[in-house]
Amino acid sequence: MTTGTAPNAATPNQPTDCAGPHFVLSRPHGTVTAHGVTGTISDPTEAVARVRAGEAIAGALPFDVREPAALTVPGRLEITSAPLPVTARPEVPAVTVRRYLPAPAEHTRRVTDAVTRLRETSLRKVVLARAVELDATEPLDHRAVLARLVAADPNGNGYSVDLGAAGDDHRGVRLVGSSPEVLIRRQGATVTCHPLAGSAPRDSDPDRDAALGRALAESTKDLTEHSYVVESLKESLAPLCSDIEVPPGPVLTTTPQLWHLGTPLRATLRDPHVSALELALAVHPTPAVCGTPTDEAMRTILAVEGGRGFYAGAVGWTDASGDGEWMVTIRCARIAADGLGVLAHAGGGIVAASEPDSELDETTTKFGTIMAALGVMD
Ligand SMILES: C=C(O[C@H]1C=CC=C(C(=O)O)[C@@H]1O)C(=O)O
Numbered sequence: 001m002t003t004g005t006a007p008n009a010a011t012p013n014q015p016t017d018c019a020g021p022h023f024v025l026s027r028p029h030g031t032v033t034a035h036g037v038t039g040t041i042s043d044p045t046e047a048v049a050r051v052r053a054g055e056a057i058a059g060a061l062p063f064d065v066r067e068p069a070a071l072t073v074p075g076r077l078e079i080t081s082a083p084l085p086v087t088a089r090p091e092v093p094a095v096t097v098r099r100y101l102p103a104p105a106e107h108t109r110r111v112t113d114a115v116t117r118l119r120e121t122s123l124r125k126v127v128l129a130r131a132v133e134l135d136a137t138e139p140l141d142h143r144a145v146l147a148r149l150v151a152a153d154p155n156g157n158g159y160s161v162d163l164g165a166a167g168d169d170h171r172g173v174r175l176v177g178s179s180p181e182v183l184i185r186r187q188g189a190t191v192t193c194h195p196l197a198g199s200a201p202r203d204s205d206p207d208r209d210a211a212l213g214r215a216l217a218e219s220t221k222d223l224t225e226h227s228y229v230v231e232s233l234k235e236s237l238a239p240l241c242s243d244i245e246v247p248p249g250p251v252l253t254t255t256p257q258l259w260h261l262g263t264p265l266r267a268t269l270r271d272p273h274v275s276a277l278e279l280a281l282a283v284h285p286t287p288a289v290c291g292t293p294t295d296e297a298m299r300t301i302l303a304v305e306g307g308r309g310f311y312a313g314a315v316g317w318t319d320a321s322g323d324g325e326w327m328v329t330i331r332c333a334r335i336a337a338d339g340l341g342v343l344a345h346a347g348g349g350i351v352a353a354s355e356p357d358s359e360l361d362e363t364t365t366k367f368g369t370i371m372a373a374l375g376v377m378d
Helices: 044-052 104-120 142-152 206-218 220-237 276-283 294-305 356-373
Strands: 023-027 030-041 057-061 070-079 095-101 125-136 158-162 174-177 182-187 190-194 196-201 241-245 251-254 258-262 265-269 314-318 324-328 332-335 341-350
Touching: 023 057, 023 142, 023 314, 023 324, 030 044, 030 057, 044 057, 044 070, 044 276, 057 158, 057 276, 104 125, 104 294, 104 341, 104 356, 125 294, 125 356, 142 158, 142 174, 142 332, 142 356, 174 356, 182 276, 182 314, 190 220, 196 206, 196 220, 196 341, 196 356, 206 251, 206 258, 220 241, 220 258, 220 265, 220 276, 276 314, 276 324, 341 356
Parallel strands: none
Antiparallel strands: 023 030, 023 158, 030 070, 057 070, 057 314, 095 125, 125 341, 158 174, 174 332, 182 190, 182 324, 190 265, 196 258, 241 265, 251 258, 314 324, 332 341
């Protein structure tokens, strides 16, 4: 499907397609590529109005939606029915870890403090993340990183977004990743989401791997952590949707690095004018990236971590009819405009029963998706 055509006009912050499309989202059921830019939008409310007026949009929402979004009105939205075709796994220049932010011991200390707080206050769950700064010896090509992410994922998940629409600080900056988590998808009146929460590492030995999956499915701590996300989604969707179908319990899903607990939800949209973008804004941030209660968890995260930028936000598109898909922005990295500096984040849901050392290990495993794509573990 294609929506309109327009030149790739160049204004100061405007993303361009000079080095490949400014937005690509590869999914098992299809790839959406935005070609050309007719406008940029940093205010999601304006984007909602533009979609209601019959325009398509694509891009990224930040974790804290009070910060600028990176959305474009594309000249043309190309939608295929297969993941991004990748014929060969391209080489990338050498990438090395500069430092972890905070240092691993400090992340463990933060988790310990959070566990105390979870036991003593009304906070039930909080997702704490840490970051890693990496350096490339030569400029990284985001197209090569995207191809490696898509090639490494049996489901073909991957995204690459030019963040320039968010303002001068983001000019030429790219967000690349491979998210397994569907925040929201709208196809006509059908609304689906697939929240994930609760994790265990994979193992190269099939028997040990299967045992890790079984243990996750029975883990009270992980089932509790997961339940907050499902409850939150049901609550956020209720005013906008009817017939919300929730399976009796979560199912196991996998990425090459991790097992996750996931719950596929399905609902019917009450008002056909409510677009995929509006639905994404209504449910974000879910307790898969923030916590429960949302406000208390958000305050805790901002106080402990500071800003997250586009990590733990949403990346996706909405077409002129309001259909679209938004993924939770995880398993990703920001590549600086010079292609040399990289910043990646990984987080995990903390509940009262969390163990700080396991939580640190979980974030290390989650970094594996982007580290492998950057060749750090080659
Ligand atoms: C916050 C992240 O993952 C979320 C998605 C799946 C499982 C999660 C968990 O088990 O904590 C997180 O909620 C991340 O990858 O940075």
